Amino acid sequence: MLSLNVKDETSRLRAVVLGTATSNGPTPSADEAYDPKSLEHILAGTYPKNEDMIPEMEAFASVLKKYDVKVFRPEEIKDYNQIFSRDIAFVIDDVFVKANILPDREKELDAIQYIIDQIDPKKVVRPPEEVHIEGGDVMLWNDYIFIGTYKGSDYKEYITARTNMEGVEYIRNLFPHKTVKEFDLVKSKIEARDNALHLDCCFQPVGKDKAIIYKQGFREEADYVYLVNLFGKENLFHITREEMYHMNSNVFSIAPDVVVSEKNFTRLNDWLLEQGFTVEEIPYAEISKQEGLLRCSTLPLIRD
Template sequence: MGLFLYLKKFLVMHLKINNETSRLRAVVLGTAKSNGGPPKLNEAYDPKSIEHIKAGTYPQEEDMVREMEAVAAVLKKYEVEVFRPQVIENYNQIFTRDIAFVIEDKFVKANILPDREKEIKAIQHVVDQIDPDKIIKLPEDAHIEGGDVMPFGDYILVGTYTGEDYSNYITARTNVHAVNALQQLFPNKKVVPFNLKKSNQDPKENALHLDCCFQPVGKDKAIIYKGGFLDSKEYQWLVHLFGEKNVFEITKDEMYDMNSNIFSISEDVVISEEKFTRLNNWLRSYGITVEEVPYSQIAKQEGLLRCSTLPLIRD
């Protein structure tokens, strides 16, 4: 037993995430295999999925698998260690960012919609490699999903919704209790909340998560959609943090297409959707390598590249 414990000490995964753009070393990428087909309207989690279910344009499994494998190939190209969930038959496991997130060396399990609890069990083979003392479960009343959480140096930027009608919105995923819990968990960080616009019906008026209307990129740049924020002062705070000249403002249609939901492999390399022409050209103008992939089918579920990745280790 002594030898086993000695060996196990060296098999533990050493988590490290302090920002969105440092060199990526390990990540959990979701899977679209055995996706289960279009959900019923009352089973959909967001207005964009509802829109495509009604229109008969909900994405096909084979197309989503093809898109996700294109991302896996890019990650392999950059020698990133990629973990995948165990496949649950007829179940959506694309958006791993929803189910957990890493800050510093802590793995925080998200308090997600009850119907999605199977998803965290499907990455148990990853969780088993983490020091149990570093695995955190927030209090039950602290609702949170990883798409709302962005470590940024001394800050943790958090999307939330503070309205009294919070419980009326299936699109409201992170509450004030979670913001407070994060501040207690990371007392050395400044947790900054942003009140996001929510809609159960209109995907063009809904910021499902913070990464649906904002994301840092490169060394000092950011992508942002002003209309995703309920408080213009909070939007202005972010613009001031990066500086106006370093901010790429996206339109309502670009937000709908998920332009702010790309994914950084490093400060110099991002994975982006191949149709994001204006954004991709802007990124390249600052010397950032853009690895373009097809991801427009995944986007029909109101999530894109950041949503389907759960970073574990960055340099």
């Protein structure tokens, strides 16, 4: 049996599900794109190919194994995107929450069923249908659960709006002893530079008391100020619109002092080194063309 335990984003990682790019399938057509960044690359003819993404994911797997992390991979579904395992489920404390994802992606849950079978069934939950919530929008920080959402009345028109207020309430009811704080995110169907697809596209804690943040990712300045007050401005690394587009806030922590980052994130990586982090740099630029990066590719199961 797997004894789940995830209370934050940075404690020492012991077990994780890492997505796979072994059979990602042909380049989708423009009307099949789930987000503006994928669309941009489909139209430009620069959408990533399997053979370019597999080495990136394997580089990530090698770093995880170097730190003795138990790495699970989804069973392969032919010609199907299974890279972003964070979208399909997430763990809070010792509870495994299955996400109500876009209906076309349901098969991705089937591909990790062999892992779910190793968890106490009483600890596996599936929200009711009206609840939309994806793992990229759920972030744990001690007694807080931060959740990205979109409060616009046009929610239904945005394929980029992945977590609704019913999702926030569902988590609030499931974990009444935690402080659940939602953040209203900026969404765009057409401009990837103005689309915070998930909360981890504009914010993520690192270490014990620091975080990476993109101010313009929040629709309400009050939400940004809330985080500044919580973390302290001196502990926040502010990224630019272009850095947000390249997913600089979507790094991944293996331990409080170890961060896996993309090798081109020069400014961020320099800052992390200055703060005393060990930075494991890997190539991940091809995968980022699908508006997801390192955190999106992982589903942590056990942290110390």
